[in-house]
Amino acid sequence: MSTSETSLLSSVPSQLFIGGQWVDGSGSQAIEVEDPATGKVLKTIANATAEDALRALTAADEAQARWAKTAPRERAEILRRTFELVRERSEEFATLISLEMGKPIAEARGEVTYGNEFLRWFSEEASRISGRFGSNPEGTGNMLVTMRPVGPAFAITPWNFPLAMATRKIGPAIAAGCTIVVKPAELTPLTTLLLAKTMQEAGLPDGVLNVFTTNSSAATSGPIIADSRLRKLTFTGSTPVGVKLLEQAAQNVLRTSMELGGNAPFLVFEDADIDAAVTGAMQAKMRNIGQACTAANRFIVHESVAAEFASKFAEKMSALKLGRGVEADITCGPVINEKARTNIKRLVDSATSEGASIVTGGGATGSEGYFFEPTVIDHVKPGSSILSEEIFGPVAPIVRFKTEEEAVRLANDTEYGLVSYAFTEDLKRGMRLVESLDSGMSGINTGLVSNAAAPFGGVKQSGLGREGGAEGINEYLETRYVLFPKS
Numbered sequence: 001m002s003t004s005e006t007s008l009l010s011s012v013p014s015q016l017f018i019g020g021q022w023v024d025g026s027g028s029q030a031i032e033v034e035d036p037a038t039g040k041v042l043k044t045i046a047n048a049t050a051e052d053a054l055r056a057l058t059a060a061d062e063a064q065a066r067w068a069k070t071a072p073r074e075r076a077e078i079l080r081r082t083f084e085l086v087r088e089r090s091e092e093f094a095t096l097i098s099l100e101m102g103k104p105i106a107e108a109r110g111e112v113t114y115g116n117e118f119l120r121w122f123s124e125e126a127s128r129i130s131g132r133f134g135s136n137p138e139g140t141g142n143m144l145v146t147m148r149p150v151g152p153a154f155a156i157t158p159w160n161f162p163l164a165m166a167t168r169k170i171g172p173a174i175a176a177g178c179t180i181v182v183k184p185a186e187l188t189p190l191t192t193l194l195l196a197k198t199m200q201e202a203g204l205p206d207g208v209l210n211v212f213t214t215n216s217s218a219a220t221s222g223p224i225i226a227d228s229r230l231r232k233l234t235f236t237g238s239t240p241v242g243v244k245l246l247e248q249a250a251q252n253v254l255r256t257s258m259e260l261g262g263n264a265p266f267l268v269f270e271d272a273d274i275d276a277a278v279t280g281a282m283q284a285k286m287r288n289i290g291q292a293c294t295a296a297n298r299f300i301v302h303e304s305v306a307a308e309f310a311s312k313f314a315e316k317m318s319a320l321k322l323g324r325g326v327e328a329d330i331t332c333g334p335v336i337n338e339k340a341r342t343n344i345k346r347l348v349d350s351a352t353s354e355g356a357s358i359v360t361g362g363g364a365t366g367s368e369g370y371f372f373e374p375t376v377i378d379h380v381k382p383g384s385s386i387l388s389e390e391i392f393g394p395v396a397p398i399v400r401f402k403t404e405e406e407a408v409r410l411a412n413d414t415e416y417g418l419v420s421y422a423f424t425e426d427l428k429r430g431m432r433l434v435e436s437l438d439s440g441m442s443g444i445n446t447g448l449v450s451n452a453a454a455p456f457g458g459v460k461q462s463g464l465g466r467e468g469g470a471e472g473i474n475e476y477l478e479t480r481y482v483l484f485p486k487s
Contacts, residue, residue, distance in 0.1 A: 005099060005326070008092055009190070014045040016052055016213065017196045019059035020206025026052050031215050033190055036102040036334040037324040037369040043190060048212035053181070053220040054227065056210035060152040060179035061229040063207030068149045068177040070205075072127040075175055079123035081202035082195075086116045089198070093191065097162055098325040100188045102333035102370075103288055105326050115164030117452035118468065122171035125473045129176065135486075142484045147477040149177035150255050151231030154224050156217075156245070157192065158236045159185035159336060160291045166192045168456070168467045169234050169257075170199075170209060176476035178232065181210045183221060187336055189213040221245075228252055232476060235259070236293075238390075239416070239461045257465035257475045259293070259457060261390055262418035265411035266296035266447075267433070269404070270304045272423035273445075278312045280447030281396065284421050286320070286374070287448070289333055290394040291340075293462075294419045294441075294450065298387050299398040300410050306400045310378045313396065314360040317374035320394075322365065334370040335393050341370045344393035351377050351386040351397055361395070382410060404429065412438045418458035421447055440466075 015022040027047025035042050048056075067075075086093060094108040103111070131146040155169040166182060173180040184192035196211045214220045224230055225248045233249045234257040235242055242260040249256050266284055268277045284296035301309050325333035335341050341364055348362055361375030372393055380386060380397040387397060401407045411420060420439040424430055430444045440458035443449040450456060455466035465475050 005095065008095055009043050009099070012043065012096065012190050013193045013197055014043065016046050016048055016056070017193070017209070017211040018052070018056045019210065020200065025049065025212070025214075027214065027216070029215070031186060031189070031213055033100055033188070034337075035099055036336050039369055042099055045189060045193070045213055048214040048220055049216070050220050050223045053183075053212055053214070053224050056181045056212050057152065057154070057224050057227055057229060059207040059210050060181050063205065064149075064152050064179045067179050067205065067208050070177065072129060075177065076123045076126040078199070078202055078204050079119050079126065079171060079174060082199050082204075083116055083119040083123060085198050085202055086112065086119065086195070090116075093163060093194065095326060096191050096194060098333070100190050101159065101162060102336065103325050104330050104333050105328065107288065108325065111161055111164050114450065114452070115161070115167045118164070118167040118171040121452040121468070122175040122473060125172070125470070126175035129473065129477065136483070139486070141486055144482040144484065146480045148480060150476055150478045151178060152229060153178045153180040153232035153234060153476060154221070154230055155180055155182045156221060156235045156237065157182065157184050159187040160288055162188040162191035163195065165236050166195055168472075172467070172473045173476050174204070174208065176473050178476045179208050181212070181224065183212055183214065183217070186213070186215050186217070222248065225249055225254070226251065231255060233257075234475070242463065255475070255478070257467065258463040259467060260461060260463040261416055262293040262295070262458065262462055263297045263388070263390055263414040263416040264294060264419045264421065264439075265298045265300050265437070267407050267411060267420070267422040268299070268301040268305060268309055269407070269422070269424040269426070269429065270302040271425045272305065273425065274305055274308055274312060276445065277309060277423040278316055280421065280423060280443075280445070281313055282316050283447030284443070285396050286317075286332070286394060289335060291335060291392050293390075295392070296396070296421055296447070297391055298410070299396055300401055300407050301398055302407070303400045303402055306378070306398060310359050310376060310398055314376040317376055317394070317396070318360040320374045322371050322373070324369070332374055332394060334366075335372055336370065338370055340392060341372050344372050344391060344395055347386045347389060347391055348375060348377065348395055351380055351384055354381055354384050356380040356384065356397065388414065404432075408433070408436045415461045416458065417460035418462035419443070419449060
């Protein structure tokens with residue numbers, strides 16, 4: 001590890017952030033955060049217990065009334081100052097993301113830019129919260145409709161985008177006037193701790209943001225969700241965990257936002273620009289080393305262009321350079337841990353045993369860390385297990401189709417519906433696909449759809465609610481109606 005990396009890690013807090021104070025956790029065993037490229041410990045941090053988690057909720061609850069009355073412009077300015085500080089320190093954030101998550105430094109810089117945009121976007125939305133006033137249809141009274149903060153929120157964030165997933169929840173909560181407790185993933189908590197430190201420097205009042213780290217997610221999250229003081233739960237992660245959280249949230253009828261699993265189809269039609277489709281496939285598949293809920297998981301390609309697409313795609317995939325993400329020339333980092341790598345290998349082996357053929361890659365590699373070769377698999381049969389599970393790694397299975405109707409059927413043959421991608425030069429077909437694909441988001445002739453100004457979210461078992469866009473702040477607001485009778 002370089003001197004600059006050691007210095008950066010020493011600047012990241014190792015304690016819990018509760019009520020504006022950095023405090024020790026009560027857990028008996030500290031959390032060791034690993035570098036997935038080496039398997040070595042980067043930093044040891046505090047481990048919260050259920051009691052610590054409830055202290056964080058108490059701090060948020062005590063600050064809620066005061067924060068809700070804070071002028072929208074003041075909330076906006078704090079978010080804007082945080083945005084400016086993150087931008088000034090973008091290289092520090094990018095390096096930290098690359099160290100704890102593994103992604104190449106160029107991608108980590110991209111996440112900093114993307115994640116920081118949620119702070120800027122919601123700083124602009126804070127002063128635009130509005131309502132309406134007007135006569136009722138009968139003319140007997142005037143209706144006043146206002147919006148107010150829903151109350152203390154609890155955010156559970158995943159490991160794959162440690163900055164963006166935090167800002168996508170913290171930004172709208174603070175803009176709306178909600179206090180918030182954040183539990184980052186055990187695997188990548190350091191970026192969120194640095195963000196909390198930065199927000200404190202930007203002038204965020206004590207108790208508005210609270211962060212606890214833990215290796216006992218269920219034991220710490222359960223008591224918070226069961227506490228009547230909590231009014232909002234937001235989660236990004238797997239669908240099975242999301243279902244359990246929804247069951248818990250139902251007991252207190254909490255407002256919930258759930259950004260859950262994905263199994264994104266990537267359709268390539270016979271009239272597509274194949275070179276553009278391959279470029280889009282690299283974006284949609286290899287962003288974050290394939291470890292994204294938006295990652296293209298099933299490449300559904302017309303039989304007349306499948307061989308050309310597979311060959312060109314494999315050429316691009318095999319040209320990627322594996323290694324430690326913080327090194328400038330690395331274009332593919334490790335997967336997050338050995339469990340993930342083992343699961344990826346299981347899916348690849350299952351596909352080949354079912355008759356698919358490996359075009360490039362196909363195995364684990366490297367003497368240390370958790371690397372898996374960028375892989376393209378052709379002639380995957382419909383119904384194969386690799387098409388029904390989230391791969392969450394650098395593996396692209398290709399299944400062939402003959403007609404548009406068959407392609408749409410294959411694309412929709414999943415319980416998930418987060419995002420879909422399609423490449424075609426036929427505008428009318430593109431519009432038909434927008435209507436027929438069961439997903440909350442679609443990219444037509446592009447492999448990248450995420451934007452802070454756009455509503456992010458899915459249908460079916462991919463979740464509830466939207467993050468980002470004008471819709472994102474509404475997830476943290478509740479509507480009130482008052483009638484004033486006319487005299």
